[in-house]
Amino acid sequence: MNLPFFIAKRYLISKKSHNAINIISGISVAGICIGTMALIIVLSAFNGLSDLVQSLYNSFDADIEISIKQGKTFSPNSVEIQSLKKIKDIVYYTEIVEGNALLKFNDKQCIAAIKGVSKDFEKMNNFDSLVSEGEYNLNKNNIIIGKGISYILQTGPNDVFNPISIYAPKRGNISTFDAEGGLNELKAYPAGVFSINDEFDYKYVIMNINKARELLDYTMEVTSIELGLKEGSDKGKVQQQIISILGSKYVIKNRQQQNAMLYKTLKSEKLWTFIILVFILIIGTFNVIGSLTMLIIEKKKDITILNNMGADIQLIRKIFLMEGLLITIIGAAFGIILGTFVCWLQIKFSLVRFTEGYVVDAYPIKLELADFVVISAVVLFIGFFAAWYPVRVFTKRHLV
Numbered sequence: 001m002n003l004p005f006f007i008a009k010r011y012l013i014s015k016k017s018h019n020a021i022n023i024i025s026g027i028s029v030a031g032i033c034i035g036t037m038a039l040i041i042v043l044s045a046f047n048g049l050s051d052l053v054q055s056l057y058n059s060f061d062a063d064i065e066i067s068i069k070q071g072k073t074f075s076p077n078s079v080e081i082q083s084l085k086k087i088k089d090i091v092y093y094t095e096i097v098e099g100n101a102l103l104k105f106n107d108k109q110c111i112a113a114i115k116g117v118s119k120d121f122e123k124m125n126n127f128d129s130l131v132s133e134g135e136y137n138l139n140k141n142n143i144i145i146g147k148g149i150s151y152i153l154q155t156g157p158n159d160v161f162n163p164i165s166i167y168a169p170k171r172g173n174i175s176t177f178d179a180e181g182g183l184n185e186l187k188a189y190p191a192g193v194f195s196i197n198d199e200f201d202y203k204y205v206i207m208n209i210n211k212a213r214e215l216l217d218y219t220m221e222v223t224s225i226e227l228g229l230k231e232g233s234d235k236g237k238v239q240q241q242i243i244s245i246l247g248s249k250y251v252i253k254n255r256q257q258q259n260a261m262l263y264k265t266l267k268s269e270k271l272w273t274f275i276i277l278v279f280i281l282i283i284g285t286f287n288v289i290g291s292l293t294m295l296i297i298e299k300k301k302d303i304t305i306l307n308n309m310g311a312d313i314q315l316i317r318k319i320f321l322m323e324g325l326l327i328t329i330i331g332a333a334f335g336i337i338l339g340t341f342v343c344w345l346q347i348k349f350s351l352v353r354f355t356e357g358y359v360v361d362a363y364p365i366k367l368e369l370a371d372f373v374v375i376s377a378v379v380l381f382i383g384f385f386a387a388w389y390p391v392r393v394f395t396k397r398h399l400v
Helices: 003-013 019-058 079-086 120-125 147-153 209-216 235-249 260-284 286-298 300-308 313-349 369-399
Strands: 064-068 090-105 108-117 131-134 142-146 164-169 183-194 204-208 224-229 250-254
Touching: 003 313, 019 260, 019 286, 019 313, 019 369, 064 235, 079 090, 079 224, 079 235, 090 120, 090 147, 090 209, 108 147, 108 209, 120 224, 142 147, 142 164, 147 183, 164 209, 183 209, 204 209, 224 235, 235 250, 260 286, 260 369, 286 300, 286 313, 286 369, 300 313, 313 369
Parallel strands: 108 204, 142 183
Antiparallel strands: 064 224, 064 250, 090 108, 090 164, 090 224, 131 183, 142 204, 164 183
């Protein structure tokens, strides 16, 4: 058996002459345990929330979005655009027309973004699963409105006899003396209400692309094309393939690039949360310094005896350094086990629930192996330096 480990283990579990040392050692283990457990729980909860937010955006955003670099619209019938349909990893091809419009219902009105979609949109995004009221039906003059817009206009799928009036400006030169003549009007009925989050619910109205073109004064143009890729395909490789086909005339974005600010914010928030908790853990490891300091003072006779028997300063330091690492490892191990157990309870039994009206019923949790590796490495690193300082200082003092 390794001699420093054997002696350190004996020092850790044996009863000390001063009971305060046992208490401080216990507090040291508990402090590291609680700090590690907090890191596991908080980062796992953050992973769950991040996944939830990304899934909500993914339900609205496509795997690949193609738009024109200069101008607003382009023709989907060009040779290079049509050649995209030959790429085997592209499963869904959706033409999109977007523009702003005024919605009016009775005495209520609001500005919304009209998103005209072709038939692949529903299957590509599983959008029908997001319709909380009514059904996904874009036939004839039907539209799907966000929950926020439904709330503002005080209308929904039940108003089958009262249409929403949608106004959009005509394109081209319009006389300023004839304001009404400068607007296109469309009467539409809300077949369903979708619910994602406030950013989408208060902004978008989904309608058939032909009706959107009629309203926004387009013919065959599109403002973008959204592509859904085969599950398991190399999205980066497909994106590069599309870029090589279309060239620099178009802007091709994947999901992360479509919401670059969102992904950067999520990553930075997780990083700063981790840093704050690590600082709290560092404060907790001061107990390790106090515990080792008191233990070295109590064992100064043992240090002298070991030194006289031929043990050099390096061996003696290894003993007490091992003592500090044992405190850190035991605390970290219990913290990881307890943190994982609490996360499992939340995943299994949904102990912490949201109030009614949220997208999910309970607080989402996601355990990631990378978090466990990083947390374990950071805790051991902090524990090592918390043990190294008192061991180096006080063993040298007592040996001298």
